[in-house]
Amino acid sequence: MSNDTQPEIIPLVDLKAQYRNIKNEVDAAMLSTAERASFIKGPDHEPFAEEFASFCGGGHTALCGNGTDALYLALYETVGHGDGSEEIITTTHTFIATAEAIVRAGYKPVFVDIDPASYLLDVDQVEKAIGLKTKAIIPVHLYGRMAPMDRLMAVADKHGLTVIEDAAQAHGALYKGKGPGKWGAAACFSFFPGKNLGAYGDGGAVFSEDETLVERIRSFANHGRDTKYLHDRYGVNSRLDGMQASVLRAKLPHLAGWTRQRQNVAALYDELLSGVDGIVCPETDADTNHVYHLYVIRVNDAETRERVLEGLKSEGVMAGIHYPVPLHEQPAFAHMAHAPEDFPVAHAAAQRIISLPLYPEISEAQVRRVAETLKRLVAKVQA
Ligand SMILES: *Cc1c(COP(=O)(O)O)cnc(C)c1O
Numbered sequence: 001m002s003n004d005t006q007p008e009i010i011p012l013v014d015l016k017a018q019y020r021n022i023k024n025e026v027d028a029a030m031l032s033t034a035e036r037a038s039f040i041k042g043p044d045h046e047p048f049a050e051e052f053a054s055f056c057g058g059g060h061t062a063l064c065g066n067g068t069d070a071l072y073l074a075l076y077e078t079v080g081h082g083d084g085s086e087e088i089i090t091t092t093h094t095f096i097a098t099a100e101a102i103v104r105a106g107y108k109p110v111f112v113d114i115d116p117a118s119y120l121l122d123v124d125q126v127e128k129a130i131g132l133k134t135k136a137i138i139p140v141h142l143y144g145r146m147a148p149m150d151r152l153m154a155v156a157d158k159h160g161l162t163v164i165e166d167a168a169q170a171h172g173a174l175y176k177g178k179g180p181g182k183w184g185a186a187a188c189f190s191f192f193p194g195k196n197l198g199a200y201g202d203g204g205a206v207f208s209e210d211e212t213l214v215e216r217i218r219s220f221a222n223h224g225r226d227t228k229y230l231h232d233r234y235g236v237n238s239r240l241d242g243m244q245a246s247v248l249r250a251k252l253p254h255l256a257g258w259t260r261q262r263q264n265v266a267a268l269y270d271e272l273l274s275g276v277d278g279i280v281c282p283e284t285d286a287d288t289n290h291v292y293h294l295y296v297i298r299v300n301d302a303e304t305r306e307r308v309l310e311g312l313k314s315e316g317v318m319a320g321i322h323y324p325v326p327l328h329e330q331p332a333f334a335h336m337a338h339a340p341e342d343f344p345v346a347h348a349a350a351q352r353i354i355s356l357p358l359y360p361e362i363s364e365a366q367v368r369r370v371a372e373t374l375k376r377l378v379a380k381v382q383a
Pocket of ligand 1: 019066067069093097098140166168169189190191192202203204281
C-alpha cells in the first residue's frame with residue numbers, strides 16, 4: 001500500500017531519534033544496571049549526583065523520584081510543612097505540578113500574572129501579592145528561559161522570603177551568568193523523558209549550594225534514614241532508581257551539545273518567522289541563556305490558533321500548547337473562585353500560544369517545513 005500522499009510527520013519531540021544516536025551508550029548503561037541488579041540507588045547514583053551538581057555550576061544534588069517531588073522536598077526542608085493557611089506565591093502560567101507541590105507541603109498557592117512578552121511571572125505582581133501569610137515564592141523558568149532572578153531576589157530578600165526555583169524545563173539555563181539554584185535556596189529539576197535531560201522513566205533532583213539542606217532532603221526522601229536501619233525521623237520514599245541514574249549519567253555528557261542544537265533550531269525559527277504578520281516569536285533577551293525546552297510563538301486569537309493547529313496537524317506538523325488552561329482556571333483550583341480575567345495576561349496568552357516542534361535532532365529541512373506551513377496557514381486564516 002502506498003502512502004506517499006501522506007506527509008512525513010514532524011513530531012513535537014522525538015525521543016526515538018535521540019535514542020538511535022546514543023543507543024550504544026544507553027544500552028550498555030542499562031545492561032550493566034541489570035547485570036549488577038543495582039536497581040535502587042546503585043553505583044551510578046552518587047557519581048551522577050556529583051556530575052549533575054557540577055553541570056549546575058558546582059554545589060550539591062539530592063536525586064529523587066520526579067520533579068514534582070523535588071519541589072515538595074525542597075519546600076518541606078526549607079519552609080517546613082505549612083499549617084494550611086500560609087501562602088506560597090507562584091505563576092498561574094505553569095504546569096500544575098508547581099502548585100501541587102505547594103498544596104502537598106501544606107500551603108495555599110497564590111497565583112500571579114505573567115509578563116506578556118516573556119510569559120514568566122511578573123515580579124511587580126509578586127510584590128503586590130506578598131502578605132503576612134506569605135512564606136515563599138516559586139518562580140518557574142518556563143520554556144527554558146530563566147525568570148528575572150535579580151529583581152525577584154531583591155523583592156524576596158526585602159520581605160525575608162524563601163525562593164525555590166522550578167527549573168524542570170531549564171537544565172543549563174543562565175540568567176546574568178548564573179543558573180538555577182544559584183539565586184534561590186534551591187532549584188528543582190525534572191528528568192521526565194521529554195525534558196531537556198530526560199530519563200527512561202521518572203526522575204528528579206534538587207540542586208543547591210547549601211550542603212546541609214541537600215543532606216536533609218536526601219535523608220527525608222529516603223525514609224528519614226540516617227543509616228540503613230536507623231531513622232532519625234520519618235520521611236517519604238522518593239528515590240531516583242538505579243536504571244534511571246545509569247541512563248541519565250550516560251546522557252549528561254551530551255546535554256551541552258543538545259542545548260546548542262536547540263538554540264540553533266530556535267535561531268532558525270526566529271530567522272524564518274520574525275516579522276511575519278500575525279506571528280509573535282519568543283522574546284530574546286541578552287541577559288538569559290535560553291535553553292529552549294519549548295519554542296513558543298503566539299498568534300492573534302483563539303480562533304486563529306484552533307484553525308492553525310488543525311491545519312498543522314493535517315499536514316503532519318505536531319505542534320502543542322503549553323499550557324492551554326492557566327492554573328487559576330483549572331477545575332482543581334475551582335475552590336479559589338478565580339475569574340479568568342483575574343490574570344488577564346495569562347488568560348489571553350493561553351488562548352494564543354503554540355509550541356512548535358523542537359528537539360536536538362530535528363533537521364534544518366524539517367524546521368523550514370514547519371515554518372513555511374505555519375506562515376502559509378496563518379496568512380490563510382487571517383485573509
Ligand atoms: C515537568 C514539570 C514539573 C514536574 O516534573 P515531573 O518530573 O513530571 O514530576 C514541574 N514543573 C514544571 C514547570 C514542569 O514542566
